[in-house]
Amino acid sequence: MSVAPKTENAVMAPAEYDAVLLASFGGPEGQDDVIPFLRNVTRGRGIPDERLEEVSHHYRANGGISPINAQNRALKAALEAELAARNISLPVLWGNRNWDPYIPAVLQDAYDSGHRRILMLTTSVYSSYSSCRQYREDIGMALTETGLDGKLAVDKVRQYFDHPGFVEPFIEGTAASLATVKAALAAAGKDPQSVHVMFATHSIPTRDAQASGRSELQTMIFEQDSAYVAQHLANAEAIMARVDPAQEFSLVYQSRSGAPHVPWLEPDINDALADIAAAGTQGVVVVPLGFISDHMEVLWDLDTEAKETCAELGLAFDRAPTPSTHQKFVEGLVDLICERTVQNNIADRPAMTKLGPWYDVCNPGCCANFRGEKPAIAEVGSTVGLPAAAQGGS
Numbered sequence: 001m002s003v004a005p006k007t008e009n010a011v012m013a014p015a016e017y018d019a020v021l022l023a024s025f026g027g028p029e030g031q032d033d034v035i036p037f038l039r040n041v042t043r044g045r046g047i048p049d050e051r052l053e054e055v056s057h058h059y060r061a062n063g064g065i066s067p068i069n070a071q072n073r074a075l076k077a078a079l080e081a082e083l084a085a086r087n088i089s090l091p092v093l094w095g096n097r098n099w100d101p102y103i104p105a106v107l108q109d110a111y112d113s114g115h116r117r118i119l120m121l122t123t124s125v126y127s128s129y130s131s132c133r134q135y136r137e138d139i140g141m142a143l144t145e146t147g148l149d150g151k152l153a154v155d156k157v158r159q160y161f162d163h164p165g166f167v168e169p170f171i172e173g174t175a176a177s178l179a180t181v182k183a184a185l186a187a188a189g190k191d192p193q194s195v196h197v198m199f200a201t202h203s204i205p206t207r208d209a210q211a212s213g214r215s216e217l218q219t220m221i222f223e224q225d226s227a228y229v230a231q232h233l234a235n236a237e238a239i240m241a242r243v244d245p246a247q248e249f250s251l252v253y254q255s256r257s258g259a260p261h262v263p264w265l266e267p268d269i270n271d272a273l274a275d276i277a278a279a280g281t282q283g284v285v286v287v288p289l290g291f292i293s294d295h296m297e298v299l300w301d302l303d304t305e306a307k308e309t310c311a312e313l314g315l316a317f318d319r320a321p322t323p324s325t326h327q328k329f330v331e332g333l334v335d336l337i338c339e340r341t342v343q344n345n346i347a348d349r350p351a352m353t354k355l356g357p358w359y360d361v362c363n364p365g366c367c368a369n370f371r372g373e374k375p376a377i378a379e380v381g382s383t384v385g386l387p388a389a390a391q392g393g394s
């Protein structure tokens with residue numbers, strides 16, 4: 001059995017997995033679920049009540065339903081189809097951090113039905129506490145709680161922000177949106193070249209941003225104090241190099257929460273829109289670079305709020321699609337799974353930025369949890385989630 005490598009930027013030896021776990025955020029499926037779901041998400045996180053109230057309206061207006069679960073069911077089906085098309089017999093399980101099907105129950109079921117080694121693929125692609133370590137902790141906690149640690153092994157697919165399967169659908173979508181906005185400007189008798197491309201991602205506390213993917217070496221390579229920021233900038237550059245190297249673009253943030261005195265990444269998209277309008281720009285393409293599907297943060301913060309801001313400012317607006325179940329995305333995810341399996345090993349680890357390919361096993365302290373350490377899988381020096389033989393015990 002393979003053990004966790006002890007080096008930085010570790011690549012894990014391919015293993016024999018018997019299932020894939022598609023791990024996601026989860027969302028409410030009806031009005032009665034909304035508050036319990038929000039309590040799950042914010043457990044011990046100090047999100048002000050008025051923010052929960054505000055967020056609950058986004059779900060309430062949609063029948064109490066988040067689109068994310070349907071999107072994950074569709075992605076699971078697409079992954080199953082692509083695996084079947086390649087004659088790979090790996091069942092795809094689905095589990096969420098914040099709503100049913102909950103990760104601990106899914107792991108227990110998996111063990112009860114005979115699974116022994118699982119590869120987790122998350123719907124979060126960048127490095128940060130919320131998008132990397134929190135998933136690794138949730139598996140670590142679930143294995144500890146259920147008593148399955150040492151019986152059920154769980155590894156994790158690398159953060160895949162710059163994998164071509166994720167980036168190429170954005171290249172296509174950004175080019176199409178740019179053409180749409182230019183045509184709209186031309187039709188309105190305005191200058192079709194007066195367009196700005198805004199890459200939007202989830203804001204996070206600056207402290208979390210600075211702790212993301214942290215190590216001295218990385219900080220030097222990124223020329224940024226945050227891997228989270230550097231990964232998005234590198235992706236935006238890679239996309240625009242293909243779409244139009246002369247096109248002006250920027251990285252902006254959305255969906256800020258938390259207490260007002262705590263600094264989060266800026267600028268907020270709505271402020272940035274006001275700035276470009278004031279500078280005379282007439283149209284904008286918004287690219288939801290931080291997200292794999294059109295979940296609530298995309299539908300509300302971009303398609304509702306940012307779009308309204310554009311209407312008020314007189315900016316032509318178009319929002320580029322998320323990768324969703326784009327065939328290239330689905331194929332890319334299956335390639336990422338194959339990178340890790342003995343049976344289907346593919347040696348190539350493609351990456352479209354100089355930052356990647358990202359590592360399979362994180363360094364201790366990478367994407368730190370400032371609220372206290374928890375057992376986490378896929379971490380150098382941690383034995384949680386490893387097969388019993390590799391834990392050095394019974």
Ligand SMILES: CC1=C(CCC(=O)O)c2cc3nc(cc4[nH]c(cc5[nH]c(cc1n2)c(C)c5CCC(=O)O)c(CCC(=O)O)c4C)C(CCC(=O)O)=C3C
Pocket residue numbers: 025026027028038041042045047051052055066067068123124125128130131202203204205255256257258290291292294295296297
């Ligand atoms: C980086 C990141 C991603 C992207 C990576 C990924 O995709 O995972 C993401 C995704 C998502 N965030 C989501 C929903 C929420 N996030 C919240 C709160 C927070 N998110 C944070 C970060 C992120 N979040 C943070 C630092 C907080 C503050 C509280 C905390 O530190 O934990 C809250 C609480 C209320 C509020 O504060 O807004 C809700 C309801 C949904 C589901 C949407 C749906 O239902 O369709 C999805 C996919």
Ligand SMILES: [Fe+2]
Pocket residue numbers: 202
């Ligand atoms: Fe979030």
